[in-house]
Amino acid sequence: MNNDKNEIDWLAFCYAADELTEPEVAAFELRLADDQAAREALARAVELTQVVATAESLEPVVALRSQSSSWIKRLAWMAIGSAASLLVALVWSNAGSWFSGKSIAAADQSRLAVAWSQMRQELAESDSDLWYPKHLAAGETASREEQPQSPSDPGDTDLLDSAAPSWMTAAVEGYPNEPSDPDSTPFDGERSEN
Amino acid sequence: MTAADDSQKNEPEKLDASVVAALYVEHGEELRRFLQGVLRDAQLASDVLQATFVKMSERGHQTRAPSRKAWLFRVAYNEALAYRRREAVGNKVVRRVAEESKSKQTGEPGVWHSNGSAGHSDDPLVRLESVQAIREALDELPPEQRQLVRMRIYEEKTFAVIAKELKIPLGTALARMRAALMKLRARLDESPDQ
Numbered sequence: 001m002n003n004d005k006n007e008i009d010w011l012a013f014c015y016a017a018d019e020l021t022e023p024e025v026a027a028f029e030l031r032l033a034d035d036q037a038a039r040e041a042l043a044r045a046v047e048l049t050q051v052v053a054t055a056e057s058l059e060p061v062v063a064l065r066s067q068s069s070s071w072i073k074r075l076a077w078m079a080i081g082s083a084a085s086l087l088v089a090l091v092w093s094n095a096g097s098w099f100s101g102k103s104i105a106a107a108d109q110s111r112l113a114v115a116w117s118q119m120r121q122e123l124a125e126s127d128s129d130l131w132y133p134k135h136l137a138a139g140e141t142a143s144r145e146e147q148p149q150s151p152s153d154p155g156d157t158d159l160l161d162s163a164a165p166s167w168m169t170a171a172v173e174g175y176p177n178e179p180s181d182p183d184s185t186p187f188d189g190e191r192s193e194n
Numbered sequence: 195m196t197a198a199d200d201s202q203k204n205e206p207e208k209l210d211a212s213v214v215a216a217l218y219v220e221h222g223e224e225l226r227r228f229l230q231g232v233l234r235d236a237q238l239a240s241d242v243l244q245a246t247f248v249k250m251s252e253r254g255h256q257t258r259a260p261s262r263k264a265w266l267f268r269v270a271y272n273e274a275l276a277y278r279r280r281e282a283v284g285n286k287v288v289r290r291v292a293e294e295s296k297s298k299q300t301g302e303p304g305v306w307h308s309n310g311s312a313g314h315s316d317d318p319l320v321r322l323e324s325v326q327a328i329r330e331a332l333d334e335l336p337p338e339q340r341q342l343v344r345m346r347i348y349e350e351k352t353f354a355v356i357a358k359e360l361k362i363p364l365g366t367a368l369a370r371m372r373a374a375l376m377k378l379r380a381r382l383d384e385s386p387d388q
């Protein structure tokens with residue numbers, strides 16, 4: 001009985017699936033005219049096929065979703081990676097310019113310190129000429145030593161050293177961490193000290 | 195005897211509408227599937243189903259209650275064969291073939307087993323519980339049977355093509371499919387909406 005049912009179910013499926021030969025189709029349709037079991041088997045075959053097709057059709061959707069979500073994840077990671085790389089590049093380039101800016105400021109400071117020093121040296125020499133003309137200097141060395149020195153004598157090298165601003169000494173001594181002020185002038189130190 | 199009595203006597207007898215409605219609820223879907231199996235066209239199946247129940251309404255009083263289901267199937271089948279012979283069927287088949295080729299181009303499933311929308315969950319004939327039951331049953335199938343079911347029903351390949359692609363004898367392909375269908379059928383019969 002069960003075998004008969006399975007047999008008619010299979011035959012009905014093959015009929016619905018167009019898997020029967022023409023004579024088989026004709027024979028089955030003759031059977032459909034009289035056999036209620038065959039008619040019901042055909043209805044069952046169609047039902048089963050529809051349900052299986054629906055169930056199968058849901059599978060690719062799920063696969064597609066997971067595939068697309070994995071693609072989205074991949075794209076997200078790529079975007080994050082690119083953004084991170086860009087950020088690192090930006091930080092690196094800024095850091096480079098920052099460091100180079102510092103070094104430029106330090107070099108400026110050194111140049112300024114040298115220039116300031118030279119200028120003070122020249123001033124000291126010219127002042128020295130005023131106080132001790134060259135034509136007198138040769139023969140009056142001893143008397144010069146006896147002369148009372150002015151506290152503000154610019155020819156005094158000790159005074160020159162003590163008058164050097166801290167930023168200059170820092171630059172000359174090569175302290176890189178000393179904050180630099182690109183707008184400062186050689187006289188700023190003097191002003192602050194006064 | 196009055197004129198009213200005469201008119202009542204001349205009025206053709208009809209089966210009570212509530213009986214017809216009850217028959218439709220009980221057998222309508224099964225009949226529709228049967229008609230889809232015969233006609234391979236969901237719209238035609240609906241038309242024939244309607245015509246069948248009109249006949250049941252008009253002539254059902256001549257039938258005995260226990261034989262009404264078989265009567266419905268027989269009338270439906272005869273109506274389907276009549277439809278098939280008409281030119282309208284030819285036109286619809288041409289249209290269906292065009293739709294089939296279109297669906298093949300777009301990669302969507304074909305129409306022979308469903309409402310022109312095989313595999314779509316909004317198919318009124320396919321209930322969610324049945325789909326869930328079949329999905330579970332599909333997952334429990336041996337891989338070779340699962341593959342065959344998918345290739346035959348979802349991809350709509352013929353057994354000959356499947357056997358060639360899988361490099362197995364045609365008889366093996368048929369046997370696998372038959373075994374798979376028996377398991378799926380059993381599971382579908384157990385589902386709550388059956």
